[in-house]
Ligand code: TXA
């Protein structure tokens with residue numbers, strides 16, 4: 001299939017999003033920018049569109065999709081109830097990078113929710129995303145627009161690399177502002193529970209709700225037989241072909257340990273380090289990829305997936321990443337990095 005790729009700017013945003021909406025109405029798939037990562041959208045009330053999404057991504061069909069809306073009035077028909085905790089989160093953080101899990105109504109197909117009785121809803125802030133969803137006039141089911149297992153796309157070129165020829169259209173809206181997938185909070189149970197950390201941090205959520213539960217899968221690798229509450233959290237993720245190793249601790253210790261591990265690696269292996277602006281000149285690797293300043297975790301978050309993709313681009317076989325403290329945005333960054341590393345971590 002031929003994939004139409006169109007840049008959306010202020011002049012043509014209306015024409016581009018209307019063309020995309022036409023494709024959605026005919027049952028097709030359109031990748032679109034959001035403030036977190038690019039999404040791969042289809043009609044959220046159509047089982048066939050959901051099947052196409054799973055197939056294009058190579059994604060297991062028990063992994064549910066998020067429904068995206070562009071107005072608050074679209075929420076009610078999709079969910080059985082809006083608990084108080086959800087109301088509070090909505091008034092603080094929507095539109096924005098926060099997904100909420102509700103009990104679903106019958107109009108939401110089980111194909112979209114991977115067989116679950118709950119549904120994930122997100123109201124993105126990004127202007128192109130909103131105009132596209134509005135033009136479609138249905139909720140848009142959209143996972144991240146990568147092939148399953150690869151780092152999420154934060155540029156249209158990433159989507160093109162993974163999915164060109166497999167989907168109908170890509171709307172190029174430039175780079176995604178936050179660069180990590182949305183925070184997910186389950187509000188369908190008795191107590192709100194964080195299922196996936198993101199740019200709306202635990203600290204920000206707790207300012208609104210008080211102490212919240214955190215699903216075990218957010219913090220550590222699950223034991224055999226344990227199930228995360230967000231089915232997607234069980235899959236290996238974000239992996240470049242390279243083996244990824246995290247080293248965390250004091251700055252000098254981390255630099256020394258990474259250099260030691262580079263020296264003792266097989267000479268035939270191309271090595272890399274994902275380093276900060278402050279430490280980039282200290283490494284003896286074949287390739288040093290600069291992710292941003294240690295003082296600016298938002299910059300690090302927005303560049304993480306691009307760096308993981310760069311590892312493949314440079315044919316790196318073994319890449320080391322500096323660990324970060326796991327509070328505020330660091331929790332979400334380390335959650336993605338640990339999965340990319342298959343939890344291979346040195347503490348020094
Ligand atoms: O920022 C984002 O959330 C992006 C953009 C495109 O909106 N989307 C995204 O979708 O990251 P995806 O499919 O890559 O990740 C969705 C996650 C998966 O881990 C999935 O298992 C979980 O949300 N999820 C979806 N519906 C759920 C439900 N009903 N209960 C629990 N987890 C759910």
Ligand code: MG
Pocket residue numbers: 143144152
């Ligand atoms: Mg994803």
